[in-house]
Every structure is written in structure tokens, then in C-alpha cells.
Amino acid sequence: MNVSLVEEKISKRTKAIVPVHFTGYMTNMPELIKIAEKNNLPIIEDACQSILGSINNINAGNWGITGAFSLHPLKNINVWSDGGIIVTNDKKIDTELRLLRNHGLINRDSVEILGYNSRLDTIQAIVGNWILPKAKSISEERILNANFLDSKLSKIKAIKIPPRPKNYRLVYHLYIVFAEQRDELLNYCIDQGIEAKIHYPIPMYLQKGVSFLNHKKGDYPVTDKHCNEIITFPCDQHLDKEQLEYICKTVKNFYESEI
Amino acid sequence: MNQKYSIPYVNFGLQWKFEKKNLLPIFEKVFRKGQFVGGAEIDILEKKILKFTNSNYSVALNSGTDALTIGLHLLGIRPGDEVITVPNSFIASTAVIVHLGAKPIFVDVLDDQNINYKMIEEKITKKTKAIMPVHLTGRVCRMDKILNIANKYKIKVIEDAAQAIGSKFNKKFAGSFGKIGCFSTHPLKNLNASGDGGILLTNDKRIYKNAKMLSNHGLENRDTVKKFGYVSRMDNLQAAILNFRLNNLKEIIKKRRKNADLYFNNINNHKIKLPYENINEFNTYHTFVIQSEERDKLKNYLSKNGVETAIHYPKPIHLQPAAKKLGYKKNDFNITEAQSKKILSLPINQFLKKYEIIQISKLINRF
Ligand SMILES: Cc1ncc(COP(=O)(O)O)c(C=O)c1O
Ligand SMILES: Cc1ncc(COP(=O)(O)O)c(C=O)c1O
Numbered sequence: 001m002n003v004s005l006v007e008e009k010i011s012k013r014t015k016a017i018v019p020v021h022f023t024g025y026m027t028n029m030p031e032l033i034k035i036a037e038k039n040n041l042p043i044i045e046d047a048c049q050s051i052l053g054s055i056n057n058i059n060a061g062n063w064g065i066t067g068a069f070s071l072h073p074l075k076n077i078n079v080w081s082d083g084g085i086i087v088t089n090d091k092k093i094d095t096e097l098r099l100l101r102n103h104g105l106i107n108r109d110s111v112e113i114l115g116y117n118s119r120l121d122t123i124q125a126i127v128g129n130w131i132l133p134k135a136k137s138i139s140e141e142r143i144l145n146a147n148f149l150d151s152k153l154s155k156i157k158a159i160k161i162p163p164r165p166k167n168y169r170l171v172y173h174l175y176i177v178f179a180e181q182r183d184e185l186l187n188y189c190i191d192q193g194i195e196a197k198i199h200y201p202i203p204m205y206l207q208k209g210v211s212f213l214n215h216k217k218g219d220y221p222v223t224d225k226h227c228n229e230i231i232t233f234p235c236d237q238h239l240d241k242e243q244l245e246y247i248c249k250t251v252k253n254f255y256e257s258e259i
Numbered sequence: 260m261n262q263k264y265s266i267p268y269v270n271f272g273l274q275w276k277f278e279k280k281n282l283l284p285i286f287e288k289v290f291r292k293g294q295f296v297g298g299a300e301i302d303i304l305e306k307k308i309l310k311f312t313n314s315n316y317s318v319a320l321n322s323g324t325d326a327l328t329i330g331l332h333l334l335g336i337r338p339g340d341e342v343i344t345v346p347n348s349f350i351a352s353t354a355v356i357v358h359l360g361a362k363p364i365f366v367d368v369l370d371d372q373n374i375n376y377k378m379i380e381e382k383i384t385k386k387t388k389a390i391m392p393v394h395l396t397g398r399v400c401r402m403d404k405i406l407n408i409a410n411k412y413k414i415k416v417i418e419d420a421a422q423a424i425g426s427k428f429n430k431k432f433a434g435s436f437g438k439i440g441c442f443s444t445h446p447l448k449n450l451n452a453s454g455d456g457g458i459l460l461t462n463d464k465r466i467y468k469n470a471k472m473l474s475n476h477g478l479e480n481r482d483t484v485k486k487f488g489y490v491s492r493m494d495n496l497q498a499a500i501l502n503f504r505l506n507n508l509k510e511i512i513k514k515r516r517k518n519a520d521l522y523f524n525n526i527n528n529h530k531i532k533l534p535y536e537n538i539n540e541f542n543t544y545h546t547f548v549i550q551s552e553e554r555d556k557l558k559n560y561l562s563k564n565g566v567e568t569a570i571h572y573p574k575p576i577h578l579q580p581a582a583k584k585l586g587y588k589k590n591d592f593n594i595t596e597a598q599s600k601k602i603l604s605l606p607i608n609q610f611l612k613k614y615e616i617i618q619i620s621k622l623i624n625r626f
Contacts, residue, residue: 073295080295081494082321103324103350104581109572111579114354117324121454123496201482209477209484 002222003031010039017043021050021060023199024076024142024171025162029055029063044068048084049173051077052139056167061087071120071128076142076173077135079124141237142172145244149233152248153177158255160229174199175235180255182229188254189233194247197232265565266606266615269447273610278503285503289496297475298495300502304458307505311425312432314440314460316467319493319501320474323421323443323457324351327391328358329473329491330439330459333466334389334415336361343382344391344419345374346577346587347595352393352419353576361388363585365577367592371534372396372548372602375594376404383408389415394423394433396534396571397449397545402428402436409437417441421457424450425512427541434460444501449515449545450508452497514609515544518616522547522605525620532601546571547607549623554601560626566619569604 001019017036019027026047036043043064047053050060051069061067069075071083088094096113099106104115120128131138153159158180164170176199179185189196203223205215218224233247275282289300301319308317320326336342338360344352346365356363364387366378374392390409392400402418409416416437420426423433424442434440442448444456459470469486472479477488519534519542526533532550536542548571551557558568575595577587590596605619 073293080290080293081496082296082490082492103354105350109570109574111350111574111576111581114350114357114581116354116358117322117351117455119455121494121497123454198482204484207484208479209486209488 001027001032003028003035006032006035007039010035010041014039014041017041018046019043019064020046020048021053022174023176024050024053024173026050026053026055026060026168029058033063048072049075050171051075052135052169053171054169057169062089065090066093071124076138076171077128077131079120079127079131081121081124081127083120083124083128085120138237139171142175142235143170145235145237145239146170146172146175148241148244149175149177149235149248152245153251156252156255159251172235174232176230176232178226178229179231179251180229182231185251185254186231189231189247189250192250194250195234198227198230199232201227203227262562262567264562264567266567266611266619268567268569268604268606269608270610271446277610281503282500285499286496289499295495296492298498300495300498301493304493304498304502304505307502308442308458308460311505311508312435312440312460314432314435315462316460316464318459318467318470318474319498320457320459321491321493322455323419323441323445324355325474325489325491326441326443326457326459327352327355327417327419329470329489330417330441331355331359331361331389331391332473333469334417334438336388339386340388341384341386342389342391343379343387345393345395345595346575346592347372347572347598348393348395348419348576349421349572350576350579350581352391352421353582356391357585362386365587365592367594368395368598369594371398372598373398373400374405376401376408379405379408383412383414387412387414389417391417391419392437393419393421394426395546396548397423397426397543398534398536398540399423399426399428399433399436399542402431406436415439420460421445422448422545423543424448424458425508426543429539430541435462438463439466444497449511449543450501450504452493453500454494454497456493456497456501458493511609512543515607516542518607518609518611519544519547521613521616522607522620525617526623528624528626531623544607546604548602548604550598550601551603552601554603557623557626558603561619561622564622566622567606570599570602571604573599575599 045064045067047060047067048070053060066086066088069085071079100115101118104111104113106112150161154161160178186196304319305317336359340361341364342356342361343364347368353363364382367375369375372395418437418440420434420440421443426433440460442458444452461467473488474491477484477486479485561568
């Protein structure tokens with residue numbers, strides 16, 4: 001989120017701001033907090049991709065009134081199923097959330113508020129409890145892998161590495177760089193056995209599902225530009241050095257053979 | 260609450276004892292493959308359910324509650340609409356209506372705890388978009404009458420069949436009468452997963468396709484979002500467990516019906532009202548609910564003698580704090596309210612021994 005564009009979008013009807021800490025790379029929260037406080041708006045952090053990410057040593061999910069983490073199988077910390085966690089520092093919200101996730105039941109027979117069936121299964125909680133102590137080391141390994149990829153890929157002229165601010169802890173749920181001839185590179189990598197991907201090829205605002213919002217192509221030019229340039233490479237904790245080298249070598253080969 | 264009962268209401272310990280040998284390899288198979296969201300087990304389950312219920316399409320979901328939500332959503336229920344249902348259900352069947360911005364219009368129930376079809380017509384207005392009968396206790400509502408009314412007024416029917424998988428009325432399965440039928444596979448249900456789960460049934464291909472899509476964020480494919488959706492998918496692991504248990508569901512239902520027969524044959528206390536089964540019904544006894552003027556005393560008496568019972572449900576929905584805004588008050592639904600003070604669910608699970616049911620019956624007779 002380009003935080004400097006937020007204020008002009010605030011109207012009388014604005015009720016909340018939902019920054020998305022995309023790819024494990026947090027939104028500029030120090031600046032966003034200022035705007036939120038000035039306008040008296042709560043922040044709901046979508047930290048689904050950014051567990052253990054931080055800015056100035058303050059973790060994702062701790063900046064807003066609530067923070068949401070996804071525990072989906074593809075996330076850094078996952079429970080082998082759909083699942084999620086909300087964190088908050090507000091006791092009242094905590095109490096209400098506990099009601100809401102279980103049909104609003106304060107005990108077996110009394111429904112305080114109408115709620116949802118949004119409980120985490122016990123099996124999933126067991127997996128979560130087992131994996132959580134490893135969370136730190138998982139993110140550290142991903143950071144090491146990303147740093148390695150950065151160091152090699154940055155030497156290729158056709159690849160642009162996103163900024164890596166020193167006061168951010170980037171946890172690399174996704175390792176994304178910007179690439180020239182992206183589509184050809186993507187196909188080449190896939191041909192060479194690398195599961196490269198695009199997150200995401202169609203921006204949210206151009207999806208059929210939001211056509212009622214009447215956006216048109218070009219409304220978000222930076223997003224559009226990114227869509228054409230982004231490529232995601234594997235970066236997870238299970239990769240070994242050789243595999244990482246292979247990714248870098250393959251990308252290098254692609255551009256060298258192109259000339 | 261922590262009392263140790265000699266006859267508990269449910270018995271997961273025994274279920275595990277009987278199933279462990281079969282379930283452990285199933286867990287391993289799913290975990291080894293690492294396919295947790297979506298997957299082959301889901302497809303198999305959806306097919307098996309069709310065979311079991313004699314329907315055309317099914318979608319495996321996150322919970323019975325979400326099946327109802329997605330079902331109502333796909334019937335076009337929007338803010339301001341009205342949905343006719345009952346106040347003596349599990350809270351979820353009302354909550355899903357409210358969350359879509361619609362208004363639940365309650366109708367009182369019959370002697371059999373199911374919707375009083377004779378009172379439906381007077382509640383129909385221009386805003387009525389759907390009727391949601393609840394097949395409480397595993398006994399199907401009078402679907403012939405309900406469908407007649409729905410057809411006459413061109414209103415859709417969505418069945419809350421959460422408690423009624425395998426139940427029949429006029430030889431037709433619960434969940435297959437309306438435009439949509441919803442099952443729950445919550446651990447306490449006759450067909451139970453090891454976590455939350457649910458299934459949506461329909462004979463309408465469009466509803467099927469849209470339900471699949473809505474349950475998966477509205478994604479048409481990995482990258483294209485067609486409609487705003489939900490994340491309401493069933494886990495592949497739960498589907499694998501259900502695929503195994505579905506093989507035994509007929510046996511489970513048979514056993515529960517046998518248990519009911521044992522109660523019918525052994526309880527002869529004329530102060531106790533027993534449930535009954537009409538000739539065109541096939542009840543699966545998710546619960547076996549008796550009625551007594553001295554319900555609380557009876558519950559206590561059974562409890563003191565080691566028998567755990569339950570009440571489904573002691574506080575009608577229209578009298579819950581959460582329902583205040585709906586504007587109903589005490590005495591609005593006399594039968595529901597009267598029943599809520601008399602009903603008592605006896606243990607009926609498939610793991611009970613014959614002598615245990617006879618023992619419970621004797622205690623009731625003595626009381
Ligand atoms: C940014 C973001 N928000 C929300 C979600 C939704 O999380 P879940 O898949 O656990 O429902 C995800 C992950 O899928 C995500 O990446
Ligand atoms: C009548 C009824 N409706 C809806 C539900 C909701 O199902 P679930 O618990 O799977 O969300 C249940 C079960 O809990 C139920 O008994």
C-alpha cells in the first residue's frame with residue numbers, strides 16, 4: 001500500500017483501514033498509524049502472509065486493533081488445513097471474538113450474540129502447537145535463502161530486486177522480484193523444472209467479482225506495472241543450496257541465451 | 260459437569276477404539292501426500308454422498324452452518340428478505356439468515372418438534388424468499404405439504420438437514436426435497452468428521468457450480484475471482500475420515516433405530532411421552548427425545564444413577580439474548596416454549612449395549 005495515497009481516499013464513511021502485508025513485506029506502518037490516528041480510524045492488519053515480519057522490531061499484527069494470520073498449508077506457519085488466527089491487544093475484542101467464532105455461545109445453551117462456526121479444529125491446533133516453536137527458525141531459513149537469491153539475482157541486469165529496508169524484517173512468504181520479459185522467463189523456468197509463479201496475474205480491482213465497483217484498467221498503474229513484471233521463485237526452508245544455485249543459474253542462462 | 264457417567268451421552272472413546280486400525284493409515288495417507296485443501300478425498304466424498312442420498316450434486320464444506328449460508332446466498336437471499344423457519348433449532352439456522360441481512364420469520368412447531376406446516380401460509384409476505392424447515396432429531400418435516408405451499412407461492416425451500424442424513428419421508432431422502440439441502444458432519448452428528456464439516460446437496464447444476472466457487476473465495480480458476488466468496492472448503496483429511504465412516508453409516512443408522520425400538524419396548528411409564536415414527540417416515544435418531552412434565556427432576560434422577568442426558572434445546576432461539584433485535588417475546592411460540600421445558604434427549608448412540616438401554620428404561624419406569 002502506498003501510504004502517501006491513503007489520506008485522499010478517506011471520506012466520512014471510511015470506517016477502517018486494512019493494509020495487506022503482502023509477501024511477508026509489511027506496509028509502512030509507522031506512517032499509516034499516523035494517518036489512522038489523525039483520522040480516528042482503526043487499522044485491521046491483513047498479516048496473513050507476514051507472521052513474524054516486523055518493522056522497528058514491532059511484529060506484524062501488533063500495530064492495528066487486530067491482526068489476521070492465515071494458517072493455510074501454503075503459509076510459513078501452517079496447520080495442514082484451512083485455519084487462521086486473530087491477535088489483538090484489546091480485551092473486549094478478544095472476548096467478543098471468542099463468542100463470534102462459536103455461534104455466540106457464552107455457554108452450551110445461551111447465545112449472547114449471533115456468531116459463526118469459525119472454530120479451529122483440535123487436530124489443527126495440535127499441528128499448530130507443534131510447528132509454532134519452529135516458527136522463528138523457519139522464517140530465519142527463508143530469510144537466508146532470500147538473501148542468497150538477492151545476492152546472485154541482483155547481478156543480473158534484467159532483474160530488479162525490491163527495496164530491502166534495514167529496519168524491516170522481511171519474512172518471505174513469497175520471494176518476488178521484477179523481471180524483464182517476465183512471461184518468457186516464467187515459461188523458461190517452468191520448462192527447466194522450477195516452480196516459478198505469479199502472485200497474482202490479475203489485480204484484484206480488475207476481477208469480475210468486483211466489477212460492481214466500476215474500476216477500469218489503468219486506475220492503479222503501479223499495480224498494473226507490477227503485474228507484468230513480478231515473478232515468484234521458490235524460497236522455502238526445505239530448499240538446499242544447490243537448488244537455490246540452480247534457480248539463479250537458470251535465470252542467468254535465460255537472459256544470456258536471449259542476447 | 261465433570262461427573263463420570265456409567266452411561267455417557269456420547270462415546271468417542273469407543274468410536275476410536277473400533278476405528279483406530281482403519282483411521283491411522285487414512286491419516287497417514289493424507290499427511291504423506293500433503294494435499295490438505297481440496298483433493299481426491301473431497302471428490303470421492305461428494306460422489307459417495309450422491310449415491311447415499313440419491314441426489315445429483317453435492318459440495319463438501321467447512322460446516323453445516325456454512326452450507327446453510329452459501330445455500331441461502333445462492334437462493335438470492337439479500338438484505339430485507341424474509342426466510343420462514345422455526346425457533347426450536349440450533350442457533351446457526353437463524354444466525355445464517357440474520358448475517359445475510361434477511362429476517363427470520365418464525366413458525367411454531369408440531370407435536371413432533373418439526374415446523375407446523377399449517378401455520379406457514381399465513382406468514383408469507385411479498386418479502387418471503389425461502390422456507391427453511393429443520394429436520395430436528397433426524398426426523399423429516401412434512402415435506403409434501405411444505406413443497407405444495409412453496410410451489411404455490413413460488414418460494415424456494417432450503418432444508419436444514421444437519422441432523423438428518425439418511426432420514427426419509429415417503430422413501431425420499433432428507434436434503435433432496437428442496438432446492439438445497441444441508442448436512443452437518445460435526446463430531447456429534449450421525450455421520451461425523453473429526454472436526455467441523457458440512458455438505459450441501461442440490462439437483463441444480465448452476466447452484467452446484469456456484470456453491471463450489473463461493474466456498475473457494477469465488478475463484479473461477481487460480482487467478483480469476485468471479486464473485487465475492489467465502490473460505491468454506493472441507494479439509495481433505497476430514498473428507499478422508501468421512502469416506503471411511505460413510506461405509507458404516509447404514510449400520511450406524513440401523514443400530515440407532517434398534518436402540519430406539521428397545522426404548523419403545525421397555526419404557527412403559529405413562530407420564531413419559533415417547534417420540535414416534537409414522538408409517539411413511541424413516542427416522543435416524545440423531546437424538547431420541549422424550550417429554551416429561553418433570554423433566555429437570557428426571558434429568559437429575561438419571562444423572563444420579565449414572566446416565567448422562569442432554570436437552571436440545573433448553574432455550575428457544577427467539578428468547579436468546581442474541582435474538583432481542585428480532586422483536587419476538589415470550590409466549591409468541593407456545594408449543595416450542597412448552598416443549599423446551601419438557602424435552603430430554605436420552606443416550607441413543609450406536610455404541611450402547613442392549614442392557615444399558617434396558618437399564619435406562621427401567622430407571623425411567625421407576626421414576
Ligand atoms: C494477503 C492474504 N489475505 C488473506 C488470506 C486468506 O487466508 P486463508 O486462506 O487462511 O483464508 C490470504 C491467504 O490465502 C492472504 O495471502
Ligand atoms: C439443526 C442444525 N442446524 C445447523 C447446524 C450447524 O451445523 P454445524 O455445526 O456443522 O455448523 C446444526 C449442528 O450443529 C444443527 O443441529
